[in-house]
Amino acid sequence: MxxxxxxxxxxxxxxxxxxxxxxxxxxxxxxxxxxxxxxxxxxxxxxxxxxxxxxxxxxxxxxxxxxxxxxxxxxxxxxxxxxxxxxxxxxxxxxxxxxxxxxxxxxxxxxxxxxxxxxxxxxxxxxxxxxxxxxxxxxxxxxxxxxxxxxxxxxxxxxxxxxxxxxxxxxxxxxxxxxxxxxxxxxxxxxxxxxxxxxxxxxxxxxxxxxxxxxxxxxxxxxxxxxxxxxxxxxxxxxxxxxxxxxxxxxxxxxxxxxxDSLNSALLDPNAAAGDEAFNLFVNEVVREMTVKSGQKCTAIRRAFVPRALYDAAAQAIGAKLAKISVGNPRHEAVRMGALVSRAQFDGVQEGLAQLLAEATPLYDGRAQALVDADPAVAACAMPVLLGTSDPVKARVLHDVEVFGPVSTLMPYDSDAQAFELIRRGQGSLVASVYSADPAFVARAALELADSHGRVHAISPDVASLHTGHGNVMPHSLHGGPGRAGGGxxxxxxxxxxxxxxxxxxxxxxxxxxxxxxxxxxxxx
The missing domain is CATH 3.40.605.10 (Aldehyde Dehydrogenase; Chain A, domain 1)
Incomplete structure (x- = not known):
């Protein structure tokens, strides 16, 4: 009954x-x-x-x-x-x-x-x-x-x-x-x-x-x-x-x-340096987009691109912040990230993660961490995982499969042109974000990416306390995207x-x- x-x-x-x-x-x-x-x-x-x-x-x-x-x-x-x-x-x-x-x-x-x-x-x-x-x-x-x-x-x-x-x-x-x-x-x-x-x-x-x-x-x-x-x-x-x-x-x-579907991207300026304002803004936003709503956002960052020289520094900085994210029962005051919406979604995230692991390696793997006030055999709680690849040009699955959870892949690039090409391999996305203190680079990146994205979100130090967030959809701006993002x-x-x-x-x-x-x-x- x-x-x-x-x-x-x-x-x-x-x-x-x-x-x-x-x-x-x-x-x-x-x-x-x-x-x-x-x-x-x-x-x-x-x-x-x-x-x-x-x-x-x-x-x-x-x-x-x-x-x-x-x-x-x-x-x-x-x-x-x-x-x-x-x-x-x-x-x-x-x-x-x-x-x-x-x-x-x-x-x-x-x-x-x-x-x-x-x-x-x-x-x-x-x-x-x-x-x-x-x-x-x-x-x-x-x-x-x-x-x-x-x-x-x-x-x-x-x-x-x-x-x-x-x-x-x-x-x-x-x-x-x-x-x-x-x-x-x-x-x-x-x-x-x-x-x-x-x-x-x-x-x-x-x-x-x-x-x-x-x-x-x-x-x-x-x-x-x-x-x-x-x-x-x-x-x-x-x-x-x-x-x-x-x-x-x-x-x-x-x-x-x-x-x-949408494989949204984040791009760090090639002239950024580890620990500078643009770098820190990039790191903070990647972590936020991986963990807000447990990564269950159509606009979440799925691919993060950095100059090759900053690949290791970015991996360490993002991993250090992810390590501080407590996952489990949202009723517990210490918990910062709750659950996926169902065990079916949990299983889907694990399956998608297995596909990505064919071309990437874990840079931070939270799956070994314990849940707070939740039974891992019952709760649909997925730990954040940051993946990485040293050769994104040869990758295929990483530019094609979206894992709808707290998973993102860090990728190095060797030139502006290569970065733009790799981002466009997402085949049309809802949003790309750019992190730079250089207005000229922001303008160039925006024009390069606008035709394949519904929104380009540029974050510079002068708007650090003002910007609305890579993944936040404001009613003032367009929401949608071409190609695989749906064309709406x-x-x-x-x-x-x-x-x-x-x-x-x-x-x-x-x-x-x-x-x-x-x-x-x-x-x-």
């Missing part, structure tokens, strides 16, 4: 229980069952229709400013229940407090930013995209591009690592655009997403059908999509390939945004609204365009 509660799905503006025993969610440290989720028996077609016809219509009836007010109200609901969310994150994601903050407070912060940006769009219900264009000698007949909210829904199929931020960084621009949201969270950590949506819906701050959550299997979700819906997926490249071939995308032209784009301020709008050219008289402009506002970034 099932003793743990079955979480309700929230669709058509109300809680609806799935059928059957459901899928259990566990505490990744203690191994205890927490709750169960199921979407069996849900009528997806009706749920999606309600979101489009009820939630979408109600949202589109509002101005951007009014919808921004809804985002502000969501933020207040979530802020009032932060303690509950932290408790769920500790239990279901196995994260220490600082890592839970990245997810929970990061999501609330993003909602607040879009509330502020949306308020500045005023009482408009459409966006003007660019200036008017004369279509002939007589200026009386012109073309004006406009952006109007799509009359579909936004389906988010999200990953397990950010159950809060992963929802709200997508939902904020979608709701501001006037598009209803249906989220299918990653099952292992679905509890936090489900609870947040339930709290917001029960608070009554959104129109019925504007926000829904479906927990459990994703089977059939894409079948229910219609041409004016949009889909955003975060997860593996393998699943992304299946999505791209689905009839919803291939035949019905559902707009699709994908964030997939999210955030970037108001640029994010473009995904949820349809661009159309209105060719009309100047008088008609003047009338149109009265209910629209210019989209400025």
């Amino acid at each position: 099932t003793t743990t509660p079955l979480l309700p799905n929230i669709v058509a503006g109300k809680a609806q229980m799935g059928q059957g025993p459901g899928t259990p969610l566990f505490d990744p440290v203690l191994g205890t069952e927490l709750v169960r989720v199921s979407r069996e028996g849900l009528d997806l077609a009706s749920a999606f229709a309600f979101a489009r016809e009820q939630g979408g219509a109600a949202l589109r009836a509002l101005s951007y400013r009014e919808r921004a007010g809804l985002l502000g109200a969501i933020g207040q609901v979530l802020q009032a229940k932060r303690d509950d969310y932290y408790a769920i994150a500790t239990a279901n994601s196995g994260t220490v407090t600082r890592d839970s903050a990245v997810d929970i407070d990061g999501g609330i912060f993003t909602i607040g930013q879009y509330a502020k940006w949306g308020d500045k769009l005023g009482d408009a219900r459409a966006l003007l995209d660019g200036e008017r264009i004369r279509l002939g000698k007589d200026p009386a007949f012109q073309s004006q591009h406009v952006l109007t909210p799509t009359r579909g829904l936004a389906l988010f199929i999200n990953a397990f690592n950010f159950p809060s931020w992963g929802l709200w960084e997508k939902a904020a621009p979608a709701l501001l655009s006037g598009v209803p949201v249906v989220v299918k969270p990653g099952t292992p950590t679905a509890w936090l997403t489900q609870r947040m949506v339930q709290d917001v819906v029960e608070a009554g701050v959104l129109p019925a059908g504007a926000l829904s959550v479906i927990c459990g299997s994703s089977a059939g979700l894409l079948d229910a999509l219609q041409p004016f819906d949009v889909l955003s997926f975060t997860g593996s490249a393998g699943t992304a390939a299946q999505i791209r071939g689905h009839a919803a995308i291939a035949e019905r032209s559902v707009r699709c945004n994908i964030e997939a 784009e999210e955030l970037g301020g108001l640029r994010a609204l473009g995904f949820y709008h349809r661009r159309s050219a209105v060719q009309a008289s100047t008088a008609a365009l003047d009338a149109l402009a009265a209910s629209a506002t210019a989209l400025t970034y």
